[in-house]
Amino acid sequence: MTASAVAPLVERPDAAPSPNRRGRWRRRRTTALTPVAGLGLGITMLWFSLLVLIPLIAILVQASSGGWQAYWDALTSPQTAAALRLTVSQALLVTLVNIVMGTAIAWVLVRDRFWGKQFLEVVIDIPFALPTIVAGLVLLSLYGPSSPLGVDWANTRVAVFLAFLFVTLPFVVRTVQPVLLELEPEVEEAAASLGASRYVTFRSIILPALAPAITSGAALSFARGISEYGSLVLLSGNLPYSTEVASVRILSYVEGDKLTEAAAVASILLVVAVLVIVVLDIISRRVARHV
Amino acid sequence: MSIMRRRVLQAAAGAITLGVTATLSGCVGGAAQPASDGSGTTTLHLVGYAVPKEANNAAEKKFAETPEGKGVVWEESYGASGDQSRAVVNGLKADYVNFSLEGDVSRLVKAGLVDASWQDGPTKGIVTDSAVVIVVPKGNPQGIKGWDDLVKPGVKIITPNPASSGSARWNILAAYQQVIANGGTEAEAKAYLTKFFNNVVALPGSGRDATNAFLQGSGNVLISYENEAILARQSGEDFDYIVPDATLKIENPGAVLKEANPKAKDYLNFVLSTAGQEEFVKKGFRPVVKGTPVGTVEGANDPAKPFPVPSELFTIADLGGWDAVNAKFFDEASGIVPQIQKATGKSQ
Numbered sequence: 001m002t003a004s005a006v007a008p009l010v011e012r013p014d015a016a017p018s019p020n021r022r023g024r025w026r027r028r029r030t031t032a033l034t035p036v037a038g039l040g041l042g043i044t045m046l047w048f049s050l051l052v053l054i055p056l057i058a059i060l061v062q063a064s065s066g067g068w069q070a071y072w073d074a075l076t077s078p079q080t081a082a083a084l085r086l087t088v089s090q091a092l093l094v095t096l097v098n099i100v101m102g103t104a105i106a107w108v109l110v111r112d113r114f115w116g117k118q119f120l121e122v123v124i125d126i127p128f129a130l131p132t133i134v135a136g137l138v139l140l141s142l143y144g145p146s147s148p149l150g151v152d153w154a155n156t157r158v159a160v161f162l163a164f165l166f167v168t169l170p171f172v173v174r175t176v177q178p179v180l181l182e183l184e185p186e187v188e189e190a191a192a193s194l195g196a197s198r199y200v201t202f203r204s205i206i207l208p209a210l211a212p213a214i215t216s217g218a219a220l221s222f223a224r225g226i227s228e229y230g231s232l233v234l235l236s237g238n239l240p241y242s243t244e245v246a247s248v249r250i251l252s253y254v255e256g257d258k259l260t261e262a263a264a265v266a267s268i269l270l271v272v273a274v275l276v277i278v279v280l281d282i283i284s285r286r287v288a289r290h291v
Numbered sequence: 292m293s294i295m296r297r298r299v300l301q302a303a304a305g306a307i308t309l310g311v312t313a314t315l316s317g318c319v320g321g322a323a324q325p326a327s328d329g330s331g332t333t334t335l336h337l338v339g340y341a342v343p344k345e346a347n348n349a350a351e352k353k354f355a356e357t358p359e360g361k362g363v364v365w366e367e368s369y370g371a372s373g374d375q376s377r378a379v380v381n382g383l384k385a386d387y388v389n390f391s392l393e394g395d396v397s398r399l400v401k402a403g404l405v406d407a408s409w410q411d412g413p414t415k416g417i418v419t420d421s422a423v424v425i426v427v428p429k430g431n432p433q434g435i436k437g438w439d440d441l442v443k444p445g446v447k448i449i450t451p452n453p454a455s456s457g458s459a460r461w462n463i464l465a466a467y468q469q470v471i472a473n474g475g476t477e478a479e480a481k482a483y484l485t486k487f488f489n490n491v492v493a494l495p496g497s498g499r500d501a502t503n504a505f506l507q508g509s510g511n512v513l514i515s516y517e518n519e520a521i522l523a524r525q526s527g528e529d530f531d532y533i534v535p536d537a538t539l540k541i542e543n544p545g546a547v548l549k550e551a552n553p554k555a556k557d558y559l560n561f562v563l564s565t566a567g568q569e570e571f572v573k574k575g576f577r578p579v580v581k582g583t584p585v586g587t588v589e590g591a592n593d594p595a596k597p598f599p600v601p602s603e604l605f606t607i608a609d610l611g612g613w614d615a616v617n618a619k620f621f622d623e624a625s626g627i628v629p630q631i632q633k634a635t636g637k638s639q
Contacts, residue, residue, distance in 0.1 A: 073624075077623060079623075079629065079632070079633065137507075140504070141507065144507055144508065144509055145508040145509050146507065146508045154493070154504075154509045155492050155493045155509060233496045233500050234495060234500055234503055234507070237492060237493030237494060237495070237504075237509075238452050238493070238494040238495065238496065239491070239492075239493070239494060240454075240494075240629075240632045240633070240636045241632070241633065241636030248452070248454075248455060248496070251455045251496070252452070252455045254377075255373045255454065255455050255456065256454070256621075257398070258623075
């Protein structure tokens with residue numbers, strides 16, 4: 001996952017409904033009929049199927065191969081349920097923090113000039129680039145028993161939260177930044193000259209424009225959070241019912257040659273991710289429409 | 292609109308068909324065949340768990356000096372034992388495998404890759420032994436002498452996760468069975484294991500992760516293996532280890548695949564000769580062949596007498612074998628360990 005993969009998600013046409021919808025429809029229809037566009041569509045679908053659809057279907061087939069009973073048993077195992085609860089709740093919490101902090105960081109990076117800005121621009125991406133096991137080592141030395149901060153959060157739920165926070169930091173920043181760059185200051189100046197307070201300007205002008213970008217970033221950060229494994233290996237202690245996350249459960253099932261159960265847990269993570277993305281999308285549309 | 296939708300469907304159907312065909316044809320290719328070219332060299336593929344890498348490399352060098360081993364070139368893959376075993380089932384090329392658990396070879400037998408007779412030899416398929424030991428910080432500040440000290444207040448135990456790491460099961464079984472070896476009942480052993488888990492502060496994913504977490508200072512006791520403790524001390528780590536009076540003998544299997552080049556069998560025979568065993572002893576493993584000369588082993592508590600014999604050294608066979616052990620201790624629903632973890636996990 002790199003910043004370049006994030007960028008296209010930002011420009012979602014549906015977020016800002018175009019006034020001449022019909023005109024755009026007609027144009028799309030005609031392009032869909034040209035051979036070049038057909039080829040493009042074919043390649044897109046092929047690529048998408050090979051990389052995403054077929055593996056996803058394989059997971060679902062695997063999950064259902066043991067019958068509903070095995071599926072149900074895996075999900076009702078109290079240990080698995082506890083791991084799923086912990087993973088989803090921490091990922092949601094981290095996503096909320098990222099929505100606020102990520103937007104604030106993007107704002108500072110775009111609108112303010114200060115010494116060391118270039119450096120910060122580069123450093124922001126480090127959680128992307130760092131192998132997660134290295135991130136785990138970094139976090140362990142920072143928050144573990146030999147912490148320079150004088151804390152010892154290793155093997156607690158705080159460790160899970162901090163690890164999620166670390167690996168998901170760049171998502172909202174990197175999705176909001178380009179949109180904020182494109183935002184014309186003239187619009188804000190006009191709002192101000194018409195007597196709008198800074199709060200009203202933010203609420204009615206800036207936030208609706210940023211909403212789709214914030215949502216994309218939030219969705220990515222949530223999805224990354226629920227799947228995190230590497231950075232937790234050394235930090236969380238994997239204690240069942242306490243600090244064990246869903247990915248460790250999946251790994252345990254794989255180690256025990258229980259692929260059906262592993263796929264069952266994976267499919268739940270998939271469903272949760274889709275649900276959260278849909279909910280975020282609905283919220284984003286609401287905010288974008290609210291002018 | 293309808294034309295476009297049909298186009299999309301056509302494209303999708305075409306793409307999926309193509310994808311499925313590609314996947315299927317990918318699965319069919321790459322059947323194993325012994326590699327031997329005309330230049331007099333033979334390539335053997337070794338797939339194993341990470342710990343005995345250096346010992347295998349040393350044994351390969353000595354093997355090359357024998358008439359059977361002349362001209363053998365090695366291609367090796369090392370990783371977590373369970374992952375490596377699954378990789379071989381899924382088509383990773385292997386002539387000789389060296390795993391940490393019998394179950395990882397049994398998986399290959401089930402898949403038809405290893406002959407069911409692999410345990411018929413004098414060592415029953417085992418190529419190296421070791422023992423479960425207690426690792427403590429340098430100087431042993433808590434004065435830990437054996438298992439009984441581990442359940443005292445203030446002891447923070449790190450042991451790899453028995454669910455995600457198969458090898459971690461040795462440790463839990465050692466903690467349980469030592470109670471019985473000392474004349475205790477099953478109920479007492481269970482009670483001990485509950486107290487033990489109450490003092491566990493971390494269950495890292497693998498033995499190596501557990502060692503790293505311990506070296507970073509979380510926890511003050513690490514349950515590990517004698518050979519790993521010796522190897523880590525050979526490479527400069529500074530900690531002490533204790534071989535308890537009663538502990539579990541660790542037995543690591545090695546096997547030759549059915550389709551393997553015949554030279555792989557020669558290598559296994561070499562590993563099971565005293566010359567081969569010597570190389571493993573140097574890296575901290577206990578020999579499985581009687582009469583293997585045990586010289587000085589750097590990194591051991593007493594390099595001149597590296598392998599003290601505990602008064603009680605029990606084996607997996609004493610516990611009823613791996614199948615029985617896995618069902619009794621580690622079954623997700625009814626196993627002793629998940630149930631104890633449930634009780635202790637909820638109180639934390």
